Amino acid sequence: MVESRKSMIGQKHCPFCQTPARRTCAHLALAVEARDFVRRCVEMCQGQQSWQSLCQWRRAHPPAASRSMSLESGVPLSEREDFTWLETAFCAEFLQRLSWFGGTEYEWRAGPKPEQGGFWVLLWSKDPQRLWWELRDDLERQSAANVQLPPPVPSPEAWRTMPLNYAR
Numbered sequence: 001m002v003e004s005r006k007s008m009i010g011q012k013h014c015p016f017c018q019t020p021a022r023r024t025c026a027h028l029a030l031a032v033e034a035r036d037f038v039r040r041c042v043e044m045c046q047g048q049q050s051w052q053s054l055c056q057w058r059r060a061h062p063p064a065a066s067r068s069m070s071l072e073s074g075v076p077l078s079e080r081e082d083f084t085w086l087e088t089a090f091c092a093e094f095l096q097r098l099s100w101f102g103g104t105e106y107e108w109r110a111g112p113k114p115e116q117g118g119f120w121v122l123l124w125s126k127d128p129q130r131l132w133w134e135l136r137d138d139l140e141r142q143s144a145a146n147v148q149l150p151p152p153v154p155s156p157e158a159w160r161t162m163p164l165n166y167a168r
């Protein structure tokens with residue numbers, strides 16, 4: 001029982017130089033508790049402004065799925081969502097496509113008391129500084145693109161009633 005748990009929570013090693021994560025090699029861009037992961041990423045790349053405007057834009061233009069979800073659950077979209085994004089969603093949408101992204105792993109780390117332990121996210125990169133620069137550029141690019149986005153596409157009803165020559 002103890003054995004299997006030990007192996008499950010076993011230490012992670014750097015995918016580039018095999019140093020144990022606890023010893024912090026040059027490829028460990030970030031090691032932080034999962035709930036703080038997104039906030040720390042945004043801080044590390046100094047992209048707070050772009051991130052805030054991205055989050056504001058998303059609140060104003062929620063994807064259809066999340067809009068209906070929040071309507072169904074009755075939970076309004078709120079400010080708090082900025083940093084309560086699941087770190088996996090943030091990874092999938094913002095980190096994984098960066099060329100300096102090296103990978104993420106989870107490691108269980110104990111707190112001062114056993115019940116204070118938690119999952120930490122380890123973010124790897126061959127060159128963390130370049131990863132942060134790349135992330136900042138990407139956030140800036142995305143928030144700038146949103147500002148220039150054309151008005152929303154008319155609903156299907158509006159298209160149907162629209163004269164054909166106008167639609168072209």
Ligand SMILES: [Zn+2]
Nearest residue numbers: 014017025027
């Ligand atoms: Zn390393």
